[in-house]
């Protein structure tokens with residue numbers, strides 16, 4: 001990093017206030033500290049196909065150690081909770097899947113789901129089943145079934161412009177039919193019109209685990225909901241420390257960079273950061 005770059009250009013800026021405060025709390029009062037991590041693009045490097053993503057063994061080991069040490073380690077993912085657990089592979093971690101609509105409790109192994117979402121599972125599936133499968137194939141758009149969330153991916157498409165035009169039409173139809181849509185990096189999600197996001201999940205966990213110092217690490221727009229939730233809890237006095245860590249990438253959304261207290265350099269930078277805790 002150049003000497004006069006802004007301090008959030010890299011995590012080597014350990015002097016950034018919230019990062020310093022959170023690291024001290026992790027040392028001095030670890031049971032009151034929570035670490036929340038997105039999975040894809042944060043723990044697992046982004047790969048052309050979501051089903052080929054891998055979390056490095058070293059990262060899983062670090063999370064295992066931290067889950068024994070801190071009050072809470074949670075992985076908060078757009079994937080289902082079971083899929084996030086399969087990928088990260090650590091038992092003591094709480095998995096908030098489907099953007100917080102599902103919670104996998106490590107103590108019981110049970111998955112809790114927001115009940116009003118269950119009612120939307122079929123309508124969402126019916127909607128994507130009616131999409132033109134041949135056109136999707138032609139445009140390199142793939143469907144990922146996340147239960148009551150259905151995701152369209154076009155990373156790696158040989159026809160990215162056509163893929164985006166196709167997706168734009170899907171957005172129109174989905175909106176007209178009352179579904180919610182969420183955009184990510186080369187992914188569109190069709191969701192039930194029920195209020196849930198990563199921020200709702202994180203706020204719930206902060207409360208149920210009595211966390212006083214929370215850090216959230218994420219790389220994408222859906223992670224901003226979690227950033228906002230932490231800041232709100234901090235403003236309300238429920239959190240003493242709220243640390244928002246952005247993960248840089250070639251596709252990093254500008255809003256993420258603006259909202260983060262600190263940016264780290266890709267999943268490798270997240271690993272380095274985890275090692276300092």
Ligand SMILES: [Mg+2]
Nearest residue numbers: 038040041220
């Ligand atoms: Mg991500």
